[in-house]
Amino acid sequence: MEHVDSRAAAVEGSWARGRLLAALAVLVAVLLLFHGLVPNAVGNLGSLLETFLPWLGLAVPVLLGLSLLRRSALGAVAVALPATVWAVVFGGLLLPAGPGAAHDLTVLQHNVDDENPDPAGTARALATAGADLIALEELTPDALPAYQAVLASGYPHHAVVGTVGLWSEHPITDTRPVDIKPADLKADWNRGLRSTVRMPSGDVAVYVAHLPSIRLGLPDGLTSGRRDESAAALGAALAAERLDRVILLGDLNGTLDDRGLAPVTSRLTPAEGGFSWPAEFPLARIDHVMTRAATPAATWPLPATGSDHLPIAVGLDLGPSR
Numbered sequence: 001m002e003h004v005d006s007r008a009a010a011v012e013g014s015w016a017r018g019r020l021l022a023a024l025a026v027l028v029a030v031l032l033l034f035h036g037l038v039p040n041a042v043g044n045l046g047s048l049l050e051t052f053l054p055w056l057g058l059a060v061p062v063l064l065g066l067s068l069l070r071r072s073a074l075g076a077v078a079v080a081l082p083a084t085v086w087a088v089v090f091g092g093l094l095l096p097a098g099p100g101a102a103h104d105l106t107v108l109q110h111n112v113d114d115e116n117p118d119p120a121g122t123a124r125a126l127a128t129a130g131a132d133l134i135a136l137e138e139l140t141p142d143a144l145p146a147y148q149a150v151l152a153s154g155y156p157h158h159a160v161v162g163t164v165g166l167w168s169e170h171p172i173t174d175t176r177p178v179d180i181k182p183a184d185l186k187a188d189w190n191r192g193l194r195s196t197v198r199m200p201s202g203d204v205a206v207y208v209a210h211l212p213s214i215r216l217g218l219p220d221g222l223t224s225g226r227r228d229e230s231a232a233a234l235g236a237a238l239a240a241e242r243l244d245r246v247i248l249l250g251d252l253n254g255t256l257d258d259r260g261l262a263p264v265t266s267r268l269t270p271a272e273g274g275f276s277w278p279a280e281f282p283l284a285r286i287d288h289v290m291t292r293a294a295t296p297a298a299t300w301p302l303p304a305t306g307s308d309h310l311p312i313a314v315g316l317d318l319g320p321s322r
Contacts, residue, residue: 017070017071017072017074017075018066018067018070018072018073018074018075018076018078019074021063021066021067021070021072021074021075021078021079022072022074022075022077022078024059024063025059025063025075025078025079025081025082026078026081026082028056028059028060028063028082029081029082029085031049031056032053032056032057032082032085032086032089033085033089035049035050035053035257036050036259040259044223044224046259047214047224047254047258047259047260050255050257050258050259051214051254051255051257051258051284052255052283052284053255053257054086054090054275054284055283055284056082056086057082057083057086057090059082060079060082060083060086063075063078063079063082064076064079067079092272092273103297103298103315103316103317104201104316104317104318105132105133105199105294105315105316105318106129106130106131106132106133106313106314106315106316107131107132107133107134107135107247107249107289107313107314107316108126108129108131108133108134108135108249108302108311108312108313108314109135109249109250109251109287109288109289109311109312109313109314110122110126110134110135110136110137110287110302110305110307110309110310110311110312111136111137111138111210111251111277111287111307111308111309112136112137112138112139112143112147112305112306112307112309113138113306113307113308113309114138114139114140114143114163116138116143116305116306116307117306118305118306119143119146119147119306120146120147120149120150121305121306122147122305122306122307123146123147123149123150123151124150125302125303125305125311126151126302126305126311127150127151127154127155129302129311129313131313132168132169132170133166133167133168133169133170133197133206133247133249134151134155134166134167134168135164135165135166135167135206135208135249135250136164136165136166136167136208137163137164137191137208137210137250137251138163138210138251138307139160139163139164139165140163144160144165147165147167151167154169155167155168155169156169157169157170157171157172158172159172159175159193159195160193161175161176161177161178161190161192161193162177162188162189162190162191162192162193163190163191163210164190164191164192164193164208164209164210164250165193165208166193166195166206166208166249168195168197168206170197170198170199170200171197171198172195172196172197172198173195173196173198174194174195174196175193175194175195175196176193176194176195177190177192177193177194178192178193178194178207178209178233178234178237179192179233179237180192180209180211180230180231180233180234180237181230181233182212182225182226182229182230183229184226185212185226191209191210191211191230192207192208192209192210192234192237193207193208193209194206194207194237194241195208196243199318201318202245203243203245204243204245204246204247204294204318205241205243205245205246205247206246206247206248206249207234207237207238207246207247207248207249207250208248208249208250209234209248209249209250209251209252210250210251210253211227211230211231211234211250211251211252211253211254212226212227212230212253213227213253214227214253214254224254224260227252227253227254227260228260231252231254231260231261231262231263231264232263234248234263234264235263235264235266235267236263238264238267238268238292239267241292244292244293245291245292245293245294245318245319246268246291246292246293246294247289247290247291247294247316248264248268248288248289248290248291249288249289250287250288251286251287251288251309252264252286252287252288253286254286255284255285255286256270256272256285256288264290265290267292268290268291268292269290269291269292269294269295269296270288270289270290270296271288271289271290271291271296271299271312271314271316272296272299273285273299273300274299274300274301274310274312275301275310276301276309276310276311276312277308277309277310278308278309279304279305279307279308279309279310280304280308282301282310285312286309287309287310287311287312288312289312289314289316291316293319294316294317294318294319295316295317295319296314296315296316297314297315297316297317298314298315299312299313299314299315300312300313301313
């Protein structure tokens with residue numbers, strides 16, 4: 001009888017222990033679902049959370065391990081809540097990525113890195129990807145000739161403004177800069193372009209943009225003012241675009257969950273899936289393809305190049321031009 005009582009006491013104790021772990025598990029689930037409620041007033045904590053939101057799932061194995069060490073049934077059961085939420089919200093990121101079914105157009109987005117040691121090798125890798133359009137950022141004057149030389153045969157049409165460029169199998173017209181420069185930066189800062197690509201099914205407005213980087217450090221936390229200002233300017237340009245079909249390709253230095261990109265993401269349909277940065281161990285997707293009057297059908301990362309970003313390819317279904 002004493003043995004039975006001790007077992008019952010142990011079971012009861014396992015449900016009494018680990019209340020803090022259970023509370024943390026509930027907090028993780030709440031943050032995953034309601035991250036938009038976290039304010040930016042102190043250190044831009046909301047945007048910081050949203051930038052690395054998928055990686056909040058790492059708390060699940062940590063909390064589970066601690067619950068097992070504590071022999072806490074309460075903690076172990078509570079961990080199922082954030083695990084389930086993460087699986088619903090981000091589980092698709094674990095599925096194999098690839099071109100999938102046939103689509104009308106393949107576009108490729110890549111920040112090639114201004115310190116890339118092998119621009120010609122990077123260009124050759126991109127040229128074999130089978131994309132119809134290639135958008136590049138961080139093009140330096142020294143590296144640009146290498147990209148032009150390698151891509152010329154497969155992509156006879158191209159446009160470059162500042163440090164961003166677009167290569168196309170189809171004719172390009174009406175290229176112009178897009179002013180997304182934050183007010184406090186120098187006049188020669190050019191990271192946006194807009195071109196008309198003459199597709200067989202009709203004209204498409206293609207934007208290439210590279211928003212300013214965000215910074216993380218003390219005492220200010222996440223600093224994203226320039227990025228947010230640039231995103232607002234890009235959003236205004238997209239809102240004023242007269243062509244029905246629009247494709248935006250670029251390094252936006254933020255994830256789709258980041259509220260700082262709302263001026264852009266609220267106007268376009270993003271291609272979801274896959275991480276792009278840093279190339280060695282991707283933690284976030286900051287390289288994006290977004291569309292209007294076209295549907296992203298598949299997204300897949302390409303193998304690493306000499307850049308600190310992975311190239312991202314997206315298959316698009318083009319609706320009829322209106």
